[in-house]
Every structure is written in C-alpha cells, then in structure tokens.
Amino acid sequence: MVHITAELDVLNQNISRMKTGGEENAADSRGPYITRVKLESDYKSAMAPVQFRQRLSSFPGDLGEEDRMYFILVENIKHHQLILVYIKKLEELMRTSIFIILLSNALSICLHVLGLAVMLQEGVDLPSVLKMLITFPAYSCETGLYCMFGQAIIDQSERLVDSAFNCDWINMGPRFRRSLTIFMLQASQPLNVKVGKRVILSRHTFLRLLNGSYSLFNMLHGVQK
Template structure:
C-alpha cells in the first residue's frame, strides 16, 4: 500500500511539475518537494523490503550479544530509554507536520472567508476537473489518506534505523566499560562478564562466532555456576582470569563489527537517497519561504513552509548525529584498553592487547552510498551545501 501510494504521488506530482508548470512559487516549491519526498519514501520502502531478512538477522544477533555479555552498569537500559525518547519525538514531530499539511487548505479557507478558493492538500495533476463541488470532499479525504499512507512507513523506517544505530552504540559503550574493568574483575574473581560463555576462539569468521554465541546461550544457566566453581578448585591465576576476560571482550568487539557491517548494508540505500535529496529540499524551502515573505501569501502557507525546514534538519541530524555516536564510542576503545591495568599482566595478555588496540585504532563508522559517513562533519556539510545552493538560487532570482 505504501509503495503504491508513493508511486501515485511521484507520477501525479511529476506530471503537474513538468506538464502544467505551476507559476506560483509556493505551488511550484510544494510540488517539487512532494515529488522528491515521494521518491525518498519509495526508495526507503523498497530498501526495507529488500533488507528485511538482514534486519531480522541483525536484531537476533543484537539480542544474542546482549544475553552473552553482561552490563552491570545498566548502560543498555539508558540507551534504550534514549532511543525510545528520540524515536517518539521524531514520530510526533513528523506526524504533526503531515497533519498540518493535510489541514492547511481548511485553515486557509476558514481564514479567508467565503471569498477564499477551495484547495486540496496536495498540488497534484489529476485527469479530471478538481474544482467540482460535489467531488471536493472525496478528493480531499483521498489525498489526505494517500499522504498519510505514503509518509507513515518512511517515518517508522527512520525510527527503526535510528533505534538500531543507538543499540549498536550501546554495545560499544558496554564493551568500553568491560575493558576498563578487566583488572578489577580479575582481582575480585568475577571472571564471568556474562550470563553465558563463549568458546575461546578469536577467529573473525562470522559463522563461527555466531554459532559459538548461540551454543553458549543454550547452556548459559549451568555454565556460569560450573565455571566459577571450577575456577576456585583449579586455583586459576589472576593472569589467566585477565586473559580470559580479554578474549571475551575481543569476541564482543568482533560481533559488534559484524553488526555494524550488517547495519551499514541495511541503511545504505535509503539513507543516501534521503541525505542527498534533503539538500535540495532544504534549499528549495528556504528559497520559497524568502520569496513568500516578500509577497502577499497566507499565514498558513508561510507557516507550512517554515515548519518543514526544521523537520528536514532534524531528519538528517537523526542519522548523522547518532552515527557520530558510534564513531565517538569506538574511538574510546583504545583509551579503555590502555586503562585496563595491563602493566601487571603477563606477556600473553600484553601481546593480545596490542593486537586489539591496533584494530580498535580504526573507529567504526556507518558509510552510506559508499561515499558518505554518518557523522557530525557530514551533517555540517549538508547544512553548508544547502546554504550555498540557496545563495546561488536567490542571486539568480534577484538578478
């Protein structure tokens, strides 16, 4: 239904934009905006269908990692609350903006009185006369329903992707905490950092790691007690405890790398389209807003354009700033490893720690479209590019 709604919006707004060529700045801008956003939403919906198996696999993997590696500080809970708050805020903001777009014709008609011309929510080309009074109500309801259906899935996809990014960031934060506390955990004899165990293998092969992780979850309830009692009977040294903890943390890091790669593949196409087209949308809306303020336009029309600008900025910022959190947390891994109490460990531990620090020196990041990394710098470049493009368009308009 969502894909069909977006296809219909792309066709009707494209014909309106190319064939009828609206002369009013507001109508032309809204039509171009509707055309571009419908393309983004269509790409998102197709990308979600294409990668639905990968997303399910990623969610299962994150659940398995959460079960295998403990979080004594409750970091995952804090990140989960943060993700829920961020997703809810975005849903409310976007839905409010869509509702305002649907109600704008009614507000304009009420403010303009009897002389005001009846308008529909969307500036679309339709193969019949839209001004007939008996069909206005049905057309209004149909366009509002199509708009809500087309935008709904895109908003939910944004919330889903951002939630997954935040959950991956939480795992990196947990790994940082566990690495820093290795010496304390070994000294207290709390060698087990998880409810289960993972077999001692440092291979980076995805299938081996995941298979070991699933086998560990099956026997997690018994292995925790048996490993602790065996450690006491066999007189396991502090060096062995620290090395065992390091191996577990390296396995945790390898699984996080796999999750980041899977997430990158899932979000790449839709996010790249969104960030690329949002530059044009932001520029178009700012330009239209400036032109409308110079002329005589309704307050509701100006408000509609004004409200859309921060929505674009928030949408791009959601992806870029949460992606920056992954970079920041993974960049701390080397510092956490240096603070783990390594001077008192044996040479075996130090050699493995050096290898881990070498790999951790390359911060994890999510690259979309093979060109753009989700980061704070990318968000700044998007805003800068939109402003520069606006200056060019406005100079051409004034001259």
Template structure:
C-alpha cells in the same frame, strides 16, 4: 521416546517465544507500528497473506502522493513559483519515502539477522547490573526520541491538512470553485466538484498521515539500531576496563601477607617455608589465565560489534544516502519559497505551510548524523580502555594479545552510507553548507532575471 519429543518441542516453543519477546522489548514501539503496517515481522519467515496485503496497501498509499505530484507537473504545469516548488517538494520527498520503504522490505533478511545478532550479543556479553543500566539508558533515550518525533510531526501534518480549507476561506468571489487539496494532484476529471473533492481530500489525508508515520517509524528504527550498537561498544568499554579491577583484586589476594607483623610472618614461614612460592606461582598463573580468558571474550565481543556495523550499513546504505541529499534539496527549496512569499506579500498560508516542513527535515538529518557521531565517539574510547586495564603485571602472552586488540580498536567504528558519507557532525555541517550554497545560487539567479 514420545515424552522426550514432546519436551523438545515445548523447549523450542519456549525458546521462540522468549526470543520474540526479547526482540519486541529491544526494538520498541516503532517496530510494533511497522508490524501493524505489514513492513516488519518479529521473526522472518514465509510471507503470510495478511502481511503481504498490509505491506501492499502501505506501499500504494506512500506512492500515491508523489504520483499525484508527477501527474500535476506533466499534465498541468504550475505557473506560480510556490506551486512549482510545492509539487517538486512532494514529488522528491515522498519518492524518497517510497524508496526507503521499498528498500526496508528488500533488506528485511539483513535486518532480521542484525536483530538476532544483537539479541544474542546482549545475552552472551555483559549480563551484569552495570551493563543492564547502560543498555536501559540508551533504550530510554530512543523511547524519548520517538515521542519527540511524533510530537514534532503533528503541527506540520495538521497544517498541511487544514491549510487548503483556510486558503479557500479567504479566496475572492471569482475563485470560489478553485478549492485546493492538501497535496498537488491532477486527474482527467473535475476534482473541485462534490463529492469528488471530499473523497480526494480524505484520501490524501490518509496517504499523508500514513507516509509521515511510516517515515518517522523507519527513522527511529534505524537510529535505535545505531544506538544498540553504541550501547554494546560502551558495554565493551566497561568490560575491558574492569579487567584492571579483577587483576587488582587478585594481586591484593596474593599479597595479603604484606600486612602481617614480622613475628607472625616469620612463624608462618618456619612452618611452611617452601610452600609460599609454589602457591604464589599457582595463584598468579590462575590470575593470568583468567585475564586472558576475559581478553578473548572482549575480542569476540568486538568482532560481533563489527559484524553488527556491517549489517547495519548494508541495510542503510542506499536509502539514507538518498535521504541526506533529498533533505538538502528540500531545505533549500522550502527556504527559498518561504522567503519569496514573505518578500512579495504572498499567501501567508502557503508561506507557513512551507515553513513548517523545515524543522522535521532538519531534525531528521541531524538525528542520523548526531547519533552516528555518538557511536564513533564510544568506539574511540576503546583504545584508552585497553591501555588502562591491568596489563603491567601480566605475562608476555597477555601483553602480546592486548597489543593486537589495541591495533584492532585503533580504527574507530564509523557508520558510512553510500560508501562515502560518514554519519557524523561533519556530515551535518556539509548538508547545511550545501543547503546554503544552493539557496544562495537560487537568489542570485532570481536577481539576474
């Protein structure tokens, strides 16, 4: 009895380690970074003290930047337009990052359920060489995206850190003591004197770096989940279309006698005159049962995909909806400030600082919309795959169930946030169009002044 219990415990430990390793391989490097920051654990469980402390430090660091901008707007309202736009930008975009981090922690149970479901789906459906190649292709794509996102964020972050030093280096003699910080801040003390200035400078560098890294990792984390669903839909397309190959092979096996010569066929019929129809019916029934079994498995796979989409939409619903509108406002304000500074021969450092924030915001918005469109495009192929399978020579029972499957997959999978915004190319165009409208309105208001 003791030996049996030990074996059971060892088997459970092996299963837990296997699931943990599968989840870590499936999610990628961004999950490791989020785990180091206390925002993600491979398995959901009771909150341990180190993880809670790390998550608290991360939240406080992300909240420090918008809090400083809010204090500046309330206690020392900026007089210049570019300073006002900078404070508004840091307040809005960093508040959005804080909301996204807080909602990510709050939706941890849903995300863990989604990861477990995707892990079980990979083990249960489509474990062949072709399906592994499909999933590995999406994994390599996301790994490349993660590296590109990291490289793209480095110039913007470095310029935000270095630009205050460059601005102070070109100041006039009367402005020597007005040293600048990377982010707007107000405190009831002299923040421009040493060592307070150096301490605040290092603290803001840490907070900005951590905020940028957390934002990038969360974005790649969500998009990777979207691509995992797209990979499962492509695997489902492959599994449905290969039912035709199986049925074709079965028909070739049943009708292999068609290639025999007439004398050979007549001698075989004389020896086994009545056995061929019975054998043919038996083989045909076995083929129909195998086709129906594969159809049922594909239906269950499709239901699992729909469940995964529902969990993903629940976890992304509020945070990504807010992100899209924040990015639209920030794109408009940064373009407006950049154009204004360049037109009136303003500070080139400030103009470049505002200009460098545009590519990451565009990349972030386009990433969600374009990869959401990929998921929808893959689901639109399901009807063609179902119609193209070998259903013509199947029995009526299979055909009726195939019609049900085609009705189920007739509506493509769409990832919707905020219950109204579908992540697609049309949504990207709407964000860009909204940015242009707001920018045009600001220029019109400025001309009338």
C-alpha cells in the same frame, strides 16, 4: 545504531574493568557479557549465521590469575569482532535508503528556504510562511537524527583505546600485553556507519549537508533574481 552504541559502551566497561585479584573483579568482568549474547542471538536470527564459541557461564576452575585475565581479554576481542560484523551488515541495509533520505532532505531544505525568501519578497502570505517554517525543522531534525546516532558510535569507539590503557595491563604477562596491543591497534580506527559508500554519518556530515543546502540556495536565489 542505538544498539551498537550500547554494545560499545558495554565493551568499554568490560575492558576497563580487566584488573587482577578478587572474585568481585571476575564477576564484574563476566556479568556484562549477557549483552553480547543478546547481540549475537539477534544477529543469528535476523541477519546471517555467525559462528562464535561462547564460554560465558563460568570461568574454568583450573585457570590462574593471568590465564583468567587473558580469557576475559579474548572474550572482549570476540565482542569487538561481532560489533564489526554487525556494523558491516547495518551499512549494507542502510547504504542506499539513508543516502537517498539525506540527499532529498538537503534539497528540501534548500527549496523551502528559497520559497520562503521569494514569498517574503513578493508579499507575506501568513499561512504559506507558517507551513514553510514548520516543515523546515522537520527535514533538519530527520537529517540530524541519523547523524547524531552515527556520531555516538564514533564517540564510543574512540574510547576503546583509552579503556584498554586503563586496564591492569602493567601487571600482566607478555601474552596478554601482546594481544592487548593488537586490539588497541585495531580499535585505534574509530567505527562509523557509511551510507552511499562515502558519506559517514557524523556531526561533520550534518554541518556539510546544511552548508551544501545553503550553497545551493544561494545559487538558485541568484538564478531566480
């Protein structure tokens, strides 16, 4: 998940740097593609074969300025497509295991709070209370860790449209603008990682899990009374 966040950050920089004129811009736009090559090689070796043709060593010498910028846009779109495939494969790996972890953590938080409330009512047992206070943040941090990394992916993917708008599209031809518009439409849907086919790892999910744990605690506390 951290790797995907870094790839999206690199993609945002590559897209926003698409500007006409000068070898400096060409070098800036070409350099960060090394990260994409690393992502593709890792995916081929660890996941499944994905065929993407690369032309990363140098731009063809006979390209004009407009063709060169269109070539850079195509490479950025390929990078984005590769990230989409990577997220899909990551969801397949995390779909069941992380969903079970989040569900069990929510239940553990509820039971620990319930046990702490019962102990405080019946009489303070200091060692047991300390155990409850120590384990409660552990479950909360583990749940929040996954949701925090999921939120980072959403935040970086939401920047793609702004990065595309900040490039030098106004000085490009119709072919570049048309392709950029299609990319912006695709990027307008933020990327996210789903577990259990329905739960999106995000800040909102973390708050919902805490709220659900508190609601379950209220129900069990009422039954216990």
